[in-house]
Amino acid sequence: MNMKTYSLTIFILYSILIVSTAFAQKATVKIYPEIKKQTIKSIGGNYCQANYSQHAADAIGDETLKQFRPTHVRVALPMRLRNANFADYRGASYTKQPLVVEVLDELKRMKSEFGVVNFTISVWDVPDEFIADPTKTAQRVIKPEAYDEVIQMLTDFFLKAKNEYGVEIDQFSFNESDGGYQIIFSPEATIAFVKKAGQKWEEAGLKTKFLLADTAQTKGTIEFATQIMADPSIWKYLGPLSFHCWWSETIPDNEFERIAGFGKAWNKEVWCAELGFDAMAWKIKDMNKSYDYAMRFAKISHRMIKYAQVEVSLYWTWQNNYAIMSADLQEKYPSYFVTRHQVDFMNTGTQIVHSTSSDPEVLAISGIRGDGKRVLQLINMKKESIAVEISGFESQKIDATSTTQTNNWEIQKDIAKTKNGKLELQLKSESVNTFVFND
Template sequence: MLLLTTLVNQAYSQAKVEPWGNITGIRKHGQLFDFESSIKVFSDNGKHIISTGKERQRPHFKRNGNIQEVTTSIDSLYLDEQVKDAGSGRIKVNLKLSAHADIVMKGIYFCITLSDKEYSDGFLRMSGASDSLKKFVNANNTYDENNIAGIEFKSISKQLKISFDEPAAVMIKHDTTHGKTELQLYMAIKLNSLHQGDIIEKTYTLKASGQIDRTPVNLTLNTQTQGREFDGLGGNFRLQNPKNDPQVIDYCLQNLRVAFGRVELPWRFWQPNRDIDPIASADSGKLHPAILKAMQMAHRLDSMGAPVILSAWFPPAWAVTGKVNYQPVNGIWGNPLNKTNMDAIYKSIADYIVYLKNKYGVEVKLFSFNESDLGINIRLTGQEHDDFIKGCGAYFAKRGLKTKMLLGDNSDATTYKFIYPALNDAEAKPYIGAISFHSWRGWDNETLQKWADAATQLNVPLIVGEGSIDAAAYSYPDIFQEPTYALQEINLYTRLLAICQPLSILQWQLTSDYSPLIGGGIFGNNEPLHPGQRFWNLKQLSITPGGLYAMPIRSDNVNVSCAALGDNGKNSYAIHLVNNGPTRKVTLNGIPTSVKQIQVYTTNKKKAMKQSGPLVVNNGTVTFKLPATSYITLISR
């Protein structure tokens, strides 16, 4: 019985570790007791701080059983962090730091950041003394103490206890800079400078506890308001790995309903020389293998009924100014278009679209330069983007092409101002077929709403051209198998459905690059190719019937994300829910009386789109349980 109890505690307790090393909380029975750890290095004058964080270093992540390990570096300081789940809300953090050069600094700290809202009115226990946290933090918003072996924060609903393997200096700050309101605990790992070859090792034990919030949730559906259409899950099919791409593409297309596809125009291979005729060259058998594969991919999607977006990454040298940059130069990505060659640029792209149509029967729906706001790999200003839409769009129309321009196709939701010149240009409007952004960054409601508003203003569809949550994840691919990553990704998609009302969310990618499948030799994993939790999330999203429309749905609990789609005329409805917390009961109201039953699908760490039900609808209401940290889809019957 004691062994069984231990196993159950471990199953319901897990550190949430980001692949760059920051711990963002401990889950217990699905409840996330949140905080954020980091390693901070203070400069010798104390004025500059370098921290571990997303896209700040080049980390590596792996899991060994109940241990998550991150290796990374801050300049010449190399870090090896091991986070072990020890059950009952307890984790052990082992930090090993080694200096690969002499490092002049004030100190290295293990830092824990807590929400001021949660803990500012709480209590703190340190060195046997316990008092209000406000009394510990002095008028300068800082409290310092030496020779501390442990510290405990306690609020009304949460507690966080930290024990050190040996006493250390600590500092507590109330940080209100840059609009923040946070409590920061700094635990000294090493004060003063390091010499090359120095190795430091520290161990910390963190225990989180508190109330498990199983409060029932009420969801209210409003079928009287109908928003934009959702066709279904889409995918990116930019071909980069001839060995591993085919098996993933085949599996995904055979097992998912893919409603939209995005493929590459390998432009630098299509017309490397401005003065050649690319169509004549292709007709004579001089078609580059990359072009052939890309066109075949477009044809395959088109034959399945999926509209095709064509996007260009790398340009031919003649189409841009300066030496073609495949990597950033002085922090700047990409090359601007060569304005003296604009007519040739329009013709070159149109020739590709014409050839694809004539040889493969594919009518390209939309065209874009990939992430031109950032320069991956063609860089435009917002005004240049507007000018290109008008110029190329008019040329397409002159050639009799139905292909429209994709406004934006931005690197992130945060760069929305890039689309404003074209958004507010009446002359550009006839050529814009849809608006697009990529979901790597900018997930707050206010930012996402700006994209929804832009689509409403132009009365065109909104597309999430690249869907996922971490653009650098390819460099630490073990993170793809973590349930926390899968849950965060599908939670974002659910919020995108509710806020942005996109026509499609195109997964990046349905190839071996960022693969939603496991094994098959991809990322060095030689297990037989099989679906992981991320794939089952995508499959569950893909069963949404095509042609439904966004409908308002409200949750009275912030830990349960929800999105609703429906068509009153078809009597067809789909509701997507993500429970980011413990198991809880949910009551869904507002279901049309014409719906008698609802089928339930659940995906989590242990369930792969498991069917249950059907639920019987009683007077427009159903009540059921939401499993902890799960993705749930309801389909009307």
């Protein structure tokens, strides 16, 4: 091979490489408005500081209530009070304890000042006196003979909330009781407890239902819920199918689709009552402040809506726990802005519709909001920018909001319009992008 031929060969190979790369960095997203999925009821949050501190409220919680205006919240009820002897708050004294009163005050404020309409109360632990082996810190089993007293404590709290604070508790759960990180219930024990409590609450004029399952992670939810549903006598006491999505980053999408399928089969709303991806993130200093944390949060949020078809997402948390902003409110972390993509654009009343992406690293979800505007959210997980050809929504006025590592919140008005039912958009590397089709 002479030098001229060699140079020509190199040029051709280089050209092929460039062309191949160019084609590799273009994706196709198709939207099918006629194929309807779930309707979003709420993008809400967890307000569980009463379980982790001496107070029910904090500055971050106040700020998220003001900014996000959630319709649905999950609030922790401490039943095993720190630095207190159970004898001092047993029976009627329980609802008079300062921290319990703080929880009641916070529930009232959430409703009256911020418009919360749906309340879930969860309990993480109960006093040692109710536990079969009180030396255990995990896998704690409530003695069956203690059920009545536990139920009475809950009933007293629910009635006080209703009658004195004007707040009805819609749902209740023992937190992650399948896993037993504190309290553990077998399916059989769950049935026995629900049967007793459900009847008690019904007789007391309470509307409170149990979250079905409220499991620690996606895998195992269907199995746990199926065993609970084996007793038809408790069905009337069970509310939405609920799970937490910890330890779910690497599981296949069909595990989430099983959740959606179960919900449809039993005509149950699907809730993710703790939306997050790493239950051990609190052990890593400042992990929640990083952009990587935000992108991983964006991806798990996407998978919850798209594949599990959740109607209610409760973010973990909207207080100073896995915080999305600094305690003094001066700095908003990247995860705050990722959260706003959902709160601002895909909240209550958004009808999710089917969409597909040709590239597994370009995550697409679309919906039609209550105001008629159509919304498309695209998450580019790639470390390179990419062009995306979009079809399915028509508009002559498209606005964009993007989050990148260098710009947390970039708003662009009237950036594009469709032509012959299509348009092409550029996505920056590792970005969360929401496009609103206005007309």
